[in-house]
Amino acid sequence: MTRILLVDDEPDITLPFRIGLEDSGFEVDAFNDSVMALSKFKDTSYVLALLDIKMPKMNGFELYNELRKINEKLKVFFITAFDVQKEDLKALSELNGNPVIIRKPIAIGDLVKKVMLEVGSNQA
Numbered sequence: 001m002t003r004i005l006l007v008d009d010e011p012d013i014t015l016p017f018r019i020g021l022e023d024s025g026f027e028v029d030a031f032n033d034s035v036m037a038l039s040k041f042k043d044t045s046y047v048l049a050l051l052d053i054k055m056p057k058m059n060g061f062e063l064y065n066e067l068r069k070i071n072e073k074l075k076v077f078f079i080t081a082f083d084v085q086k087e088d089l090k091a092l093s094e095l096n097g098n099p100v101i102i103r104k105p106i107a108i109g110d111l112v113k114k115v116m117l118e119v120g121s122n123q124a
Contacts, residue, residue: 002119003045006030007037007063008052008079013104017050020108021115034058038066046074047119050102053080075118077102 004026008014014030021028029046031037034055049067051060058066060078067074081104102114 001025001027002047003027003029004115005037005041005046005049007034007049007055008032009055016108017111020112024112026115034063038063041067041070046071048075048077048115050077050079053078054082077114077118079104
């Protein structure tokens with residue numbers, strides 16, 4: 001089963017995202033605290049991380065950099081309700097891989113489709 005890490009400081013986001021992804025066959029570990037998510041990220045079995053950009057304590061870019069130290073193959077989707085700012089673009093350009101930005105709100109079905117395209121529907 002494909003494992004996904006979901007981190008957003010808003011429970012109103014993590015709950016429906018988690019349920020929608022689990023209903024589609026993914027295993028999802030959801031956190032509303034970026035520091036807590038990092039402390040629980042012990043293994044490398046995650047295929048994808050869905051990370052909110054703007055979070056207290058540690059933003060999505062900082063969290064991503066720490067997660068990649070543990071799992072260098074981790075793919076990431078950044079999620080945000082805000083316009084991507086100049087400093088966000090700079091941070092994105094410094095990241096490895098091809099990060100995807102998902103704008104909130106997004107329909108659960110659309111999110112699932114994007115995830116399946118990224119990780120391959122045969123892994124779900």
